[in-house]
Amino acid sequence: MLAFLATTIFCFVIWLLLTNNGNMWGMDEIFAGIVFSVIAGIVSRKIFVKDMKMANPKRWFMLLAYLPRFFYEMAKANFDVAYRVITGKIKPGIVKISPGLKNDLSLTILANSITLTPGTLSVDVDDERNLFVHWINVKEEVLEKMPREYKPICSNFPDWARRIGE
Amino acid sequence: MIWEILCIFLGIGIIFNILASIGLLRFPDVYTRLHAGTKCTTFGSIFICFSAILYGLWRWHDGEKQMLAISIHSFLALIAILLTNPTGAHAIARAAHRSGVKPVKAIVDDLEEVKND
């Protein structure tokens, strides 16, 4: 029931944003929005809401605090790619990291962050939630130990993902 | 003032979008091409969306009411790009590795060792 309500309210807010044309909404638009939101809420309530963890406002503040750091890393990643396109210096490899996350939401946040930050691209995931990362500039000292440290590969993104998603 | 910021945003968008295409041509294998094709197009398209949002808000402030809708819709398009683009890249990389494409000049490949066990 709670999942159905959350999905319906989310769909209704998106509907209001999309039908705004500078004036106030008419009664017919609001009525049609309620009907379609209820239909979408009934169909997709089990897909959209897995558990009620994201109802905690502290996680939303953590997500907002994470955005500037993420944007800075993304800008750095683009200049890194520009440098490698111009000079052609690459030393690629696929390494395995064990971030030790517990649920799927934080793993998704971590994988998307890894793909958009400097020099790394997530390739695959196995059953124990270990990520396989394609690294464009492999450092030799990381290869000596077998459980690889994630610090040189993706700095402290696993900590941020744990704070947001768990 | 706002016009100059708008032009700078559009310029950054152009530079990184063209860089993505050149990177697609220059890099040697699928995974490195994905690096160029994902990061640079996401960044460039985000800046194009930023300029659309800024232009809509500016016109709205000057009294054209329907321009607010352009801002809101561009913001939703930005969120769609930011969520779907890395996930699609992830799916392509995984499919490429499972269909047998090896990374060129790789000095380590942990995933291959796991598959051979």
Next chain:
Amino acid sequence: MNVFMLTLVFVLISIAVAMIRVLLGPTVPDRVVGLDTINTLVIGGMILFGVAYKEVIYIDVAIVYALLSYVTTLFIAKYLEGGKL
């Protein structure tokens, strides 16, 4: 000359350059990477076109195109893996 239309010209040039990789690509995943890049560039181009003509409907089309091209990429990736669709 509208500055948004000028930007759109450069976006079209980069689409043409990415098209070379789709035509050349030695393996199938290479072509899929080129297609994914072209999809994102087309979304940017649609947003620029909508802003240049001050029409909201093109940006609506861009949102729908973003979501549908994502589903298409996932389907092609699933097909390349050899799993069931």
